[in-house]
Ligand SMILES: NC(=O)c1ccc[n+]([C@@H]2O[C@H](COP(=O)([O-])OP(=O)(O)OC[C@H]3O[C@@H](n4cnc5c(N)ncnc54)[C@H](O)[C@@H]3O)[C@@H](O)[C@H]2O)c1
Ligand SMILES: CC(C)[C@H](C(=O)O)[C@@H](O)C(=O)O
């Protein structure tokens with residue numbers, strides 16, 4: 001088994017270093033895999049002029065799984081769009097066919113006080129957001145900025161084929177089947193034809209899953225309901241853009257965006273694993289970043305790509321243990337806690353593995 005490790009930019013190298021320490025312990029204890037580093041994002045632009053160079057394309061195509069930190073940063077914001085670090089991330093997702101993005105939002109009981117919501121609103125929260133990842137307005141054409149009638153206009157195209165909707169719907173129904181048999185599909189069918197089709201196809205697909213209760217919600221209401229009463233949700237399925245926004249929103253229910261891992265899977269469960277957050281330039285190189293989302297992404301890799309459920313749980317249990325020992329990075333900290341930096345959080349995880 002080969003794992004490509006793409007640290008990326010900003011806090012990427014700091015959080016990936018802690019995740020790699022965890023993988024190295026598992027390797028010592030008998031799991032068979034090799035780690036191979038590669039460049040993606042701004043660091044790849046610096047080295048090669050491209051955010052997703054050919055050598056990285058080859059590496060990730062041959063690897064069984066990819067572990068990614070985060071890409072992007074203000075230094076690269078003025079580059080032409082095709083050269084931006086984020087374009088590297090979008091290309092890797094598209095190249096590997098990673099259409100199913102699983103973003104679990106789980107509140108660890110110890111962090112009930114870290115959420116900005118009242119503990120009773122969030123305690124016990126366990127939501128799975130299933131985000132379609134290779135379609136939608138992110139990839140649709142035509143797109144651009146051009147002159148029309150003496151002024152600039154910007155335009156993008158929201159587009160989904162029924163096949164794209166059906167395959168992500170199947171993933172979501174199957175996940176709902178293993179959980180509480182409840183699925184909420186989020187769209188904006190009152191305004192957008194593209195999401196009318198989304199609702200129609202998800203409803204058609206539901207006929208194959210009579211044991212799952214399907215509901216639909218408009219995205220503006222869903223954003224509100226996530227804050228009002230998040231525990232009404234179990235599995236949410238939605239498109240690329242709504243999923244991006246709702247998962248950042250859901251992260252704050254759990255205390256911090258530094259806690260949310262993700263898996264991006266193809267048809268065969270080959271996957272890319274990354275925290276949902278970005279490169280956090282405001283705290284880069286300060287030993288402040290929370291590495292837990294990245295470490296939990298390693299657990300997802302072991303579960304979904306390598307079928308190593310025991311090792312996945314071993315990592316998740318060590319996260320629970322360090323939280324119960326009151327170790328906190330500043331994003332989840334409060335008074336009376338054992339405040340630590342990125343590396344020290346990694347030390348605590350290793351000690352409790
Ligand atoms: N998957 C990715 O690589 C990815 C995802 C999102 C954003 N980005 C890129 O990252 C850059 C910064 O974007 P942004 O500021 O909008 O979002 P961000 O997620 O990087 O940061 C938002 C806020 O959350 C904090 N934060 C994020 N991760 C944290 C962690 N692990 N521990 C503690 N605090 C954390 C940051 O300090 C910041 O205050 C942009 O270039 C953006 O395009 C990349
Ligand atoms: C950086 C960006 C392309 C990316 C997205 O929008 O998908 C990020 O926000 C994410 O959530 O992984």
Ligand SMILES: [Mg+2]
Nearest residue numbers: 244245248276
């Ligand atoms: Mg995002």
